[in-house]
């Protein structure tokens with residue numbers, strides 16, 4: 001009765017059922033293959049370290065890494081902070097630098113895209129700054145801001161700032177003239193045309209920029225925390241190197257990877273919520 | 282038209298040229314037209330002849346290089362514009378799209394919602410108030426455009442090939458609809474098309490424009506009673522007469 005294939009003739013319904021079942025089986029098999037391949041990889045890795053093919057000073061066994069991870073949840077040794085502290089420090093740094101980049105970069109890009117004069121005023125400077133890799137700013141930042149949190153946040157800011165500006169700018173520039181004309185004939189002022197049309201039209205591209213910026217910010221973190229630091233994930237892996245502890249390095253690296261993925265995921269959730277009007281074709 | 286004709290919009294010898302680095306391109310050339318109050322005027326012209334430019338000048342989106350546009354017998358120069366390309370904001374719901382002109386005027390939400398609701402029902406979109414444009418068909422989007430054009434109660438409606446992008450079936454349906462809407466909410470309509478059949482079906486009066494630069498070539502009064510029938514002999518006769526007299530490179 002409640003079967004959703006009841007409307008189909010019996011023969012067709014059966015063949016569809018068979019096909020659906022076959023597809024399910026196939027995807028289960030594919031999943032199994034993936035799991036097996038990862039398992040074999042981890043096993044070979046573990047095996048190679050255990051029997052000494054690989055020097056454990058160079059690469060720790062997977063089980064060791066898991067043990068170190070569990071240990072680092074509560075033990076600040078050997079490098080001086082529990083994992084939670086490192087995460088909090090790094091997150092704080094990224095949120096300040098990245099947050100500032102979004103809050104300043106997006107409106108700046110939007111307005112540059114909309115107001116021609118403003119564009120001509122700002123873009124020469126922007127074009128010069130834009131191709132300089134964020135890491136190249138480290139020496140100057142140290143001279144200007146020392147080696148504290150501010151300097152690190154500043155470098156992260158620079159890394160995130162450029163894509164925020166460029167994408168917002170492009171989004172506004174691409175606004176179709178007909179949309180602007182609709183607003184104009186509906187009685188909108190220049191500012192209202194920006195606010196009701198261009199800003200909204202640009203939103204999907206703004207989010208692309210904000211996503212790229214997040215990636216940049218997070219990956220610049222390690223470089224920024226290689227400036228003198230007493231905590232942070234970048235600091236953690238740096239110390240791992242000095243202490244010759246590959247397990248610490250790898251725990252730090254994996255944490256950076258996982259948190260980066262989580263942040264990207266959260267941002268894309270927000271994006272889907274804000275630009276849910278976008279038609280995907 | 283039986284009643285005395287009152288001029289609502291007067292186009293006085295308007296021309297428009299676009300100047301680029303080296304060349305001057307004439308799009309509209311010395312056009313003089315009187316548009317009468319509450320008439321359904323159709324401007325019929327070949328593709329790329331300057332029809333959109335002409336409407337843009339009436340709406341104030343562009344200023345004529347020469348001549349002037351005058352609104353007579355009304356203190357408002359507000360126009361409602363239905364655009365050639367579907368121009369419904371994809372990030373706004375049907376309701377938000379329709380109420381936009383009133384929102385921009387600062388009309389309180391409750392009041393503008395009431396007006397928008399009336400118009401949404403008028404154009405046959407009841408039940409779609411909160412739909413996003415991506416959920417609508419092409420014809421429904423143009424209905425939104427029509428409702429929005431009516432929203433701040435302009436005396437003049439400009440329609441730039443509003444059904445040009447629709448399939449034939451939907452197009453016939455929308456032609457019927459636009460007349461129903463116009464009968465119910467009488468306004469002065471300037472409707473642009475390159476389709477003779479559409480022109481004869483809709484118009485009180487047809488002004489045929491020449492190839493670029495647009496000039497007025499011919500004026501036809503269409504006094505066929507409505508609803509008109511595409512295959513009525515009289516309809517076909519008028520249609521053929523216009524066809525024989527005009528060169529619409531379609």
Ligand SMILES: Nc1ncnc2c1ncn2[C@@H]1O[C@H](COP(=O)(O)OP(=O)(O)OP(=O)(O)O)[C@@H](O)[C@H]1O
Pocket residue numbers: 299306308326327328329330331332333334335365442475493
């Ligand atoms: N802003 C502009 N600058 C330069 N040329 C323009 C501009 N706007 C329109 N034109 C030119 O004027 C001519 C007439 O354009 P218009 O859009 O009015 O034609 P149309 O009759 O509406 O055509 P269609 O049937 O395709 O809608 C075209 O050749 C176009 O390239």
Ligand SMILES: [Mg+2]
Pocket residue numbers: 332333334365441442
């Ligand atoms: Mg046109």
